[in-house]
Amino acid sequence: KNYSDCKDKAQNLYLDWVSFVPAKRESRRIVGDYVLNENDVIENRMFDDAVGYGGWHLDSHRPEGFYAFVNNDPQLTDKTVRFDGIYTIPYRSIYAKGIDNLLLGGRIISASHRAFSSTRVMATCAVLGEAAGVAAAIAVRENINAPAVSQHIDELQQTLLKNGCYIPNIKNKDENDLAHSAEVSADGYISGFEPQNVINGVSRPVENSSNMWKSEGVGKSLTLKLKAKHRVGKVMLTFDSDLSKEIMISLSNWHKVRQDYSVP
DSSP states (O other): OOSGGGHHHHTTOOOOOOOSSOOOSOOOOOOOSSOBOHHHHHTTOOOTTEEEEEOOOEEOOOTTOTTOOBTTBTTOOOSEEOOSSOEEEEGGGSBOTTOTTOBOOGGGSSBOHHHHHHHTSHHHHHHHHHHHHHHHHHHHHHTOOTGGGGGGHHHHHHHHHHTTOOOTTOOOOOTTOGGGGSEEEESOOOTTOOGGGGGSSOOSOBTTBOOSOOOSSTTOOEEEEOSSOOOOOOOOOOOOSSTTSOOGGGTOHHHHTTOOOOOO
16 A cells, blocks of 8 residues: 555555564564674675575664655655675674573574664575574584584584575585586586586576586486495485575565655
8 A cells, every 4th residue: 555556456455364473573683793784785795604695685664664764854765775696694693692502593693773674584584593503503512602613614504505505605515525526427418507517516506607407308317427436325416496586585686676665
């Protein structure tokens, strides 16, 4: 009912369902060793200890109302700030500062008010929840506190990648992954989807890089030939489950063109 092109259609509609668990968009957050901020988000900051990522626009909802002006100036509103690309979230933002055993996931991570307006979306909350869980497992195994897991950041990142997570700028470099040293070939492929892509350390499309092998037809095969004999304990295959499709976590172009951010 907020949009002029559908007010007439919506004026007699009514709400027939609402979630039985009401929740605030924003409440308390916990301070970590690093507070993610607005500049980190809009500048697509890449942290060395990244454990997750986000891409939603800065989407602030002011107490005065959704379309509130800044300093009563109709030309200014801080409701949304769009940006291209994605940003990473450091491990230092998902544990509490000064507390040994408190890991954070979801909306309570260490982030400023403006950064939170991007990190709060469910897909980003989900990947940070998995990162916190893996970090907790490492802490228990090593008998260390949450901040000390930073000393095992490579293992944390590599475990997340192995589990299917994506961390921008972080590649699979697992020394136990025999595929890295294999000779890769295929009896057919489409340009841009070369066989060598399967061992480049990235398991999903990123910008113009497919990071996958795609056959030019049915009945084709991909071969990885090891340089020496090895006992293989596990084979992991990653298939493209619509990973090339634009999704909401990255604020897709499909979503952008559907939104009207003009101030009424």
